[in-house]
Amino acid sequence: MLDAAVAVFSRRGFHLAAMDEIAEAAGVSKPMIYAYLGAKDELFIACIRREAQRLMDLITAAVPAGLAPHEQLRRGLLAFFTFVAEHRDSWIVLYRQARVQGGPFAGEIAAARGRIIVLVAGLLADSPQKERARSTPVAHALVGAAEGLSEWGLDHPEESPEALVNRLMKIVWTGLAPT
Amino acid sequence: MLDAAVAVFSRRGFHLAAMDEIAEAAGVSKPMIYAYLGAKDELFIACIRREAQRLMDLITAAVPAGLAPHEQLRRGLLAFFTFVAEHRDSWIVLYRQARVQGGPFAGEIAAARGRIIVLVAGLLADSPQKERARSTPVAHALVGAAEGLSEWGLDHPEESPEALVNRLMKIVWTGLAPT
DNA sequence: CCTGTTAGCTACTGATGAGTAAGGTTACGA
DNA sequence: TCGTAACCTTACTCATCAGTAGCTAACAGG
Numbered sequence: 001m002l003d004a005a006v007a008v009f010s011r012r013g014f015h016l017a018a019m020d021e022i023a024e025a026a027g028v029s030k031p032m033i034y035a036y037l038g039a040k041d042e043l044f045i046a047c048i049r050r051e052a053q054r055l056m057d058l059i060t061a062a063v064p065a066g067l068a069p070h071e072q073l074r075r076g077l078l079a080f081f082t083f084v085a086e087h088r089d090s091w092i093v094l095y096r097q098a099r100v101q102g103g104p105f106a107g108e109i110a111a112a113r114g115r116i117i118v119l120v121a122g123l124l125a126d127s128p129q130k131e132r133a134r135s136t137p138v139a140h141a142l143v144g145a146a147e148g149l150s151e152w153g154l155d156h157p158e159e160s161p162e163a164l165v166n167r168l169m170k171i172v173w174t175g176l177a178p179t
Numbered sequence: 180m181l182d183a184a185v186a187v188f189s190r191r192g193f194h195l196a197a198m199d200e201i202a203e204a205a206g207v208s209k210p211m212i213y214a215y216l217g218a219k220d221e222l223f224i225a226c227i228r229r230e231a232q233r234l235m236d237l238i239t240a241a242v243p244a245g246l247a248p249h250e251q252l253r254r255g256l257l258a259f260f261t262f263v264a265e266h267r268d269s270w271i272v273l274y275r276q277a278r279v280q281g282g283p284f285a286g287e288i289a290a291a292r293g294r295i296i297v298l299v300a301g302l303l304a305d306s307p308q309k310e311r312a313r314s315t316p317v318a319h320a321l322v323g324a325a326e327g328l329s330e331w332g333l334d335h336p337e338e339s340p341e342a343l344v345n346r347l348m349k350i351v352w353t354g355l356a357p358t
Numbered sequence: 359c360c361t362g363t364t365a366g367c368t369a370c371t372g373a374t375g376a377g378t379a380a381g382g383t384t385a386c387g388a
Numbered sequence: 389t390c391g392t393a394a395c396c397t398t399a400c401t402c403a404t405c406a407g408t409a410g411c412t413a414a415c416a417g418g
Contacts (some may be wrong), residue, residue, distance in 0.1 A: 013279040015194035018405065029367050031408075037410065070356065099275045100192040124355075137331050137343075141350055145320040152319035164316075168227015171320055175354025176303075177249065197375065208397050210378075219376070363416085370409075375402105382397075388390085 001026045005051040010089035013097045014044055014105075045108055048098050052112035055083050059119065070173055072123050077146060077168055081161035086149045088101050095147060117143055141145065142172060180205045180215065185226050189268035192276045193223055193284075224287055227277050230269040231291035234262050238298065249352055251302050253344055256325060260340035263329040274326060296322055321351060 003032050004026035008017045019040060023030040037043045062079035063072050084091045098109040117139045124135035124142075145168060183205035187196045198219060202209040216222045241258035242251050250340035263270045277288040294319045303321075324347060332343050 019407080020405080030406090031368095032366070034407070035366090096278045100279055137328060137335075137338075137346055138355070140331035140348060141347055143326040143329040144330070145324035145351075148323015148326065149316060149320040151323070152316050156316075167316055168320055171317060171354075172324075172350055173354050173356050175350075175352050175356075176317070177352050177354075198377085199375080209376090210398095211396070213377070214396090359418105361416100361418085363414105365412100365414085367406080368410095371407090373406085374404090376403090376404100379400075380398095382395105384395085385393090387392090 001028070001033070002047060002050060005033075005037075005043055006051065006089050006093055007032055008042075008095055009044060009047060010092040014040075014100070041105070044098075048094060048108050048112065051087070051094055052109075052115075054087070054090070055080070055094070056112070056115060056119075058083050059116070063123065070169070071124065072126070073173070074165055074169055076120070076123065077165045078161055080146055081150060081153065081164045084153065085157075085161055086155065089168060091150070109162055113143070145172060180207070180212070181226060181229060184212075184216075184222055185230065185272055186268050188223060188226060188276055189271040193279070220284075225285055226272060227284060227287050227291065230266070230273055231288070231294075233266070233269070234259070234273070235291070235294060235298075237262050238295070242298075242302065248302065248305055249348070252303070252352070253348055255302065256339055256344045256347055259325055260329060260332065260343045263332065264336075264340055267333065272328070288348075292322070297315075324351060334342070 005022050008022045008025050011017075012021070019030050019033060020081065022043075023033050026033070037046060044155065058079045059076050061066070062075045094109065094112070098105050100106070120142055121135045121139035124138055149164055149168055151158055153161075184196075184201050187201045187204050190196075191200070198209050198212060201222075202212050205212070212222065216225060237258045238255050241254045245262070246254070273288065277284050277336070279285070299321055300314045300318035303317055328343055328347055332338055332340075
């Protein structure tokens with residue numbers, strides 16, 4: 001049922017997604033959605049929460065403490081790109097649909113993204129040359145780069161998550177400067 | 180008049196922006212908007228077109244041919260961060276509001292973003308070690324990183340565009356690896 | 359076989375907002 | 389002073405959903 005909602009929200013966006021359409025996609029009737037999951041806002045927030053949590057859990061699990069910074073980074077990115085590849089709809093809802101301002105969800109999605117940023121900033125702070133506060137803007141850039149590259153990845157399904165990780169590691173770890 | 184529309188779209192998003200509110204913000208009445216700029220869709224597209232073109236022009240002008248790649252990159256980024264700082268509303272419309280899928284604007288904004296990506300990819304291709312095709316995913320990551328960092332910059336107005344450029348150049352040009 | 363209860367559906371209501379029709383007002387020429 | 393034309397506004401219509409009321413069916417227990 002939530003899956004159907006995510007699929008429809010992904011295709012249409014929040015405002016253009018009609019509750020009737022979600023109900024139909026889920027194979028039930030509209031009042032059922034209201035009975036089980038509440039109003040449209042709550043439904044959308046429930047979708048965001050679940051998908052964001054899923055992504056967060058995957059990344060957290062992929063990054064055990066004690067590894068070298070660049071190895072942690074690599075594994076976290078791999079978890080991220082894998083998520084995007086396997087849950088296209090979820091990703092589109094989180095990245096493109098939920099960020100619109102003015103709704104009651106702006107806060108929700110900002111918080112979810114914020115948690116990821118904090119996680120990444122924490123990772124980078126373990127890296128010897130950076131403290132946590134200094135690493136926050138770096139985390140923003142890094143997360144943005146991953147998002148941007150995943151956007152390209154959506155149009156290139158033949159590119160494996162591993163390959164995407166390699167590309168991104170090359171850029172942000174090694175740098176683009178000619179050697 | 181377009182300025183008022185951009186301000187309202189930025190605050191509310193496309194669907195929650197009422198034509199009445201835009202009219203009021205512009206200091207005219209609703210039918211005037213329709214007379215001069217057409218329906219809501221066309222109005223929004225007009226906003227996107229103008230702001231995207233503005234950004235594109237700024238970046239293009241900031242990147243003269245013949246400079247060293249990293250200098251071109253630096254100047255392009257500076258133009259970008261300056262735009263975001265000076266035209267907050269425009270940027271929010273382009274980045275957060277227009278990307279929602281399903282509307283008639285998805286194509287418009289994707290095209291605008293695509294042009295920037297092509298421009299950046301072209302820049303990178305001038306860089307000795309990369310060809311144009313290979314540089315497209317890099318351009319995606321780079322543009323994403325700039326977007327992500329500008330997001331952080333919106334919450335830190337004390338950070339100058341120059342400072343943002345320095346941060347980003349450090350990451351993508353030098354790389355994060357400990358030296 | 360009858361009755362109460364759960365579960366779900368069809369069909370409605372009400373609000374919101376895009377787009378417009380018809381009426382007012384000012385400026386200006388005769 | 390009157391006519392008229394450009395311009396702008398108020399006040400409406402109509403469509404689209406979010407959310408709900410009330411009906412129907414199935415089924416369990418007696």
